[in-house]
Amino acid sequence: MSSRPLIELTGVSKVYPLPSGDVVALDDLSLGIEEGEFVAIMGPSGSGKSTLLNQIGCLDVPTSGTLHINGSDIGSLRDHELTELRLNTLGYIFQKFNLIALLTAYENVEYPYILKHRHPDESGMVTEMLRRVDIDEKLSAHRPNELSGGQQQRVAIARALINDPAILLCDEPTGNLDTRTGGQIMDMLAELNREGRTIIMVTHDPAIARYANRTITIRDGKVA
């Protein structure tokens, strides 16, 4: 047997118990994603694609089945270990950018760096990362609410990359952007994938999904 894929889901189910009855968001789903892939997860609303991304993003744990990321069995990890995995191995890009309003663009990128290294960045890595996503020093002193949507998303990408994660998770990364800005963001993600970064992206837009080299469609909690 060859070595395990970077991400491997085996018979993963996620059930939300509700007073009106259990809701099955993921139903016995099995899936492998290799290192360096750019995977688009598509599917109609409520199909379970966001739930799937949350499992892979270690924000949630499966009700049953096993999920391995980078060799670790996610189900067996404790909360602080999952948090550490999110900090070191995973980079998250959200539809609503989700920058921290209290911090400047620069500090938003520096925040996970300090969490990991326990000291401020003195190597210029944060500035360099921001330059890569076309945020100059002047812009990086601004708070998120002073930046455009495209600029915020670029800062969010820099933040996701600052700790050099193996996997980049994107939840509708262009959902709140116009087509032209969305295209720029996708070009940026495609470039990152070409450099070898594994990217998993949830989208409902087929035009965006075309940037990926594999598309997985989810329907009713299963791979369609």
Add this chain to the structure above:
Amino acid sequence: MMAKDVIFQLSLRSIRLHFLRSVLAALGIVIGVVAISSMGMMGANMTLSVTEELSSMGNVLVVQADTSGGGGGPGFIGGGGSSGTDDTTISDSNFGKIEKAADKYGTVYYLYSGRDKISIGSEEGRASIYGMDPDVMPDILPIADGAYPKSTSSVLIGPTLAERYGLTLGSRLTIGTEDTGEETVRVVGILEERGMSMDLNSDNAIITTEKWYTGVYGGEGEYDQVNVLLDDINDADTAKTAITDQLNRRETVVAVQDSSRMLESITSTLGTLTSFVMAIAGISLIVAAVSIFNVMMMSVTERIREIGILRSIGTQKGEIRRMFIYESVILGLVGAGIGAIVSLGMGYLIVMAMVGTTQYFFNPQSLVYIPMAMAVGIITCVVSGVYPAWRASNLDPIDALRAE
């Protein structure tokens, strides 16, 4: 660039962002700290001032003849006059026994005491008159002016008496009535003020020599009172026991009044009163705690989404908890700090108004209430911040991210 502790930075910025709200919450702590510390300081100053006033009687044992056969006990001196029966006086031989028992603990001396009419020129009045051994006077009664009596008809007078009748060194005054015989004495010394005391109220009295006193009133060797001026206040109980053992072996001959007991009970009453007033002041801190709690809960609710983001990008539960605890600690420290400064001024004014003197204000026993109240204020803040912080850290990251 952010400082090393990003979590602390986030707390600080959140406070700055909601400045007014934070100031109002801290104001509650300021008021609480000021209330507690000023009340505490007031109590301490009152105790110190009363203790000081009464301490002259603190180191004195007063031995009087037991007139009640057990019950009642001796009261303050006075009355009696020149009466000289065995029942109300202490005989010379008993004085000897007292001296033998208590000499090693301090100065033992006897007093004749009474009250009589006095007249200075055309002015008339009454005053306490003491007769005592002139050799003992310098040990017991410090004089402000003049000298100790050398001749029989020289007397010392208390400062209040001197002021009231305009007596100075060399003044003459007449003691007694025409019926009992008038005696003229000369003032040779004016005593220092001693304040209220149990053994010898000299401020408004005339101190005569033993020879003069017994010459006029008779009753030689029948003392109204024997005082023991203790070298060490801690010997009070031992000395008291030694005297009663010596004299009251078969029947109760003397009663010994231990003034330190009275002092103790007065200070303990004041202490209880202070605690009570402070407890009332403490209510303001409970109000402050509720306000801090409310502010922290609001902060958590407002920042649910931010907490979700922080958690999703790798912030530990403990760090989220710390962020909110820091916030309440900062509010507490600032509130308590300002409260401490305000307490100094406010406490000073209250002490001046209520106690009448601020001479003990900077005494450690008084100032200690400031750090104490600060500590209580900070602890209140931290305690009020614990639940909101715990709640914030236990939010589900996915739910938190979904919040608007």
